[in-house]
Amino acid sequence: MDIRALRYFLAVAHEENITKAADYLHVTQPTLSRQLMTLEDEFGKQLFIRGKRRVTLTQDGILFRKRATEIVDLVDKTEAEMKEEREIAGDIFLAAGETDVIRSIAEVANELCEEHQGIRLRLFSGDGDYVRDHLDKGLADFGLLFGPVDQLKYNLLPLNKYDRWGVLMPDDCDLAQNETIKPADLQNRRLILSQQALDGGFLQAWLNRELSDLNVSATYTLILNAAKMTAGGLGIAMVIDGLINTKDSGLVFRPLDPPLEASMSLIWKKYQVFTPAAEAFLTALQEAFEA
Numbered sequence: 001m002d003i004r005a006l007r008y009f010l011a012v013a014h015e016e017n018i019t020k021a022a023d024y025l026h027v028t029q030p031t032l033s034r035q036l037m038t039l040e041d042e043f044g045k046q047l048f049i050r051g052k053r054r055v056t057l058t059q060d061g062i063l064f065r066k067r068a069t070e071i072v073d074l075v076d077k078t079e080a081e082m083k084e085e086r087e088i089a090g091d092i093f094l095a096a097g098e099t100d101v102i103r104s105i106a107e108v109a110n111e112l113c114e115e116h117q118g119i120r121l122r123l124f125s126g127d128g129d130y131v132r133d134h135l136d137k138g139l140a141d142f143g144l145l146f147g148p149v150d151q152l153k154y155n156l157l158p159l160n161k162y163d164r165w166g167v168l169m170p171d172d173c174d175l176a177q178n179e180t181i182k183p184a185d186l187q188n189r190r191l192i193l194s195q196q197a198l199d200g201g202f203l204q205a206w207l208n209r210e211l212s213d214l215n216v217s218a219t220y221t222l223i224l225n226a227a228k229m230t231a232g233g234l235g236i237a238m239v240i241d242g243l244i245n246t247k248d249s250g251l252v253f254r255p256l257d258p259p260l261e262a263s264m265s266l267i268w269k270k271y272q273v274f275t276p277a278a279e280a281f282l283t284a285l286q287e288a289f290e291a
Contacts, residue, residue, distance in 0.1 A: 008032055011025050020136075090276070090277040092277050092281045095140035096124070096145075097126070097131060097145060098240065099146065100243060101144065105285070127194075128145055146264050154269055155270055156268075159265060163261065164260070166240075168238075168239045170233075191217065192217060192226050193219055195219040218235060223243045226239055241255065266282075
């Protein structure tokens, strides 16, 4: 039994699927299966119940997961302590939805880059499914999401930052005369809505209407495209504030009433092993936002 075998076991226990765990670990499925069988042979106990689409832990497997987690955590901590004298440098990979919170993230990253000249932040932008996919495939160290987080799958750092939702519309729209936009104002209007927000259900909840009752002319995953569709006359868009500069654009933004805000969290996959640069980045964010 070695530490790699423990990581393999924990990945399968977490994913509950050998194929998904193999993809995450970047190994072949036969290699992973052999490692699991070797573990079971060493202990003389069955650790997994293998179904057609899912593998689950036996009682012995549940006990072993607890011990394996403790061992891996101790090894990771020891490695981090031994690396403290090493130069902190390299790329930090962040997948994020569009949010003004990136400004606060950048401020923390700026201080870290000034202290460690070899650090570079690499940002990938997309919707929530894109962010989670990058994390699950090991393409990103961290993800930035609004809304609820699956805490069985991810660790999270609440950022205590909120994005405010509102409506983006042409400046000659009759609603542009309002200081705020109420649900009744959008009845029978052609709407351009965030696909992620629709999937989360909170726009429908704020509008107090079922999706089938809404006049949705388009959906978007990137807000710049929503602004272009609004300017093209396709409808008015429900968007997050602070992401589109409306000056001289022919568009105006009005906040929702009652207010609708989305809480932001930094997330990373459980059992993630960070590079020194990513570890330093997480520590800096924790110090900034937990304070």
